[in-house]
Amino acid sequence: MTGRPVRDDTRPPTPVRIDPDVVRRTLRDAGLRARHAMSQNFLADPDVLEAILAEARPAPGDHVLEIGPGLGFLTGGLLETGAEVTAVELDRGLGAFLRDRFAGELATGRLRLIDGDALDLDLTTVVPQPYDVVANLPYHITSPILHRLLGETPRPERLVLMVQREVAERIAAPPGRMSYLSVFVQYHAKVRIAFTVPGAAFEPEPAVDSAVIVVEPYPGDDRLPNAEAEDALWRLVQAGFRERRKMLHNVLARQLPVEPARVAAALETAGIDPDRRPQTVAVGEWLALLAAIGEIGEDNRGRRRDRGAPDPRETDGTPDRSDVDR
Secondary structure, eight states: OOOOOOOOTTSOOOOOOOOHHHHHHHHHHTTOOOOGGGTOOEEOOHHHHHHHHHHHOOOTTOEEEEEOOTTSHHHHHHHHTTOEEEEEEOOHHHHHHHHHHTHHHHHHTSEEEEESOGGGSOTTTSSOSSEEEEEEOOHHHHHHHHHHHHHSSSOOSEEEEEEEHHHHHHHTOOTTSOOHHHHHHHHHEEEEEEEEEOGGGEESOOSSOEEEEEEEEOSOOOSSSSHHHHHHHHHHHHHHHTTTTSOHHHHHHHHSSSOHHHHHHHHHHTTOOTTOOGGGOOHHHHHHHHHHHOOOOOOTTOOOSSTTOOOTTSOSSSOOTTSOOO
């Protein structure tokens, strides 16, 4: 038990008045502009904003980590519920704007604003526990942010994330369309796509649609006995997805420092057809395969420093156009 206030799922979200004109006027009056290099597209649809708040369901006293608060429309909605918000903003101009807009909340401590790159921070320590996460994530940081938040403890209790629609579909994919990222996230959490968001809901309008996903980490993550065993799982999964269109018995024998006979025997023990492709393998089957294969040794191709983070050759969550099934 965390002792948190019970969420009121029936409470309607606070109406927020925004539209593209409001966003443009707010930027102009503050001497700011949307920066393409930082993937800045500001949400300009009040219905979408209210739907995000309804999915986040913050209660008075909840601690919320917001990544990329932008112009603060969502920040304001979260604060109006009585939640305490820690916001991380990379753009210093937006940071100064937010300090003016929320001077009162900053003074009382209900809002804490951190200037900096979320990828450079230990996100699990910047907000009091327990905590939730609300964020509008550019596609290129979706995978590393998820690895930071789910791959280490303490994990958030709930994440409500706006991401590129294609990435959302990959994260929530069923067996048959799995990727390294979907295996990683679904190992740690239950995932669903709450709703999709058209590009017209943003100012400026991006060329792609988005989606809001709800990620709920499992409260007890004890399927593997220790960090070393989990590290071995990710070496195994990474090896499989380096050649995701190849049959498992071939790709694992090539990518792992394990004899082909051991790979074949492990697949049989785990009940996995050796001719299947990695994208068809569910999380539970990867765990069964790890148990069957035993010690696999270090990955000869090298590893990234973050435990559980994908190999540099593995996708960051966006489809590899050379490897998409057509």
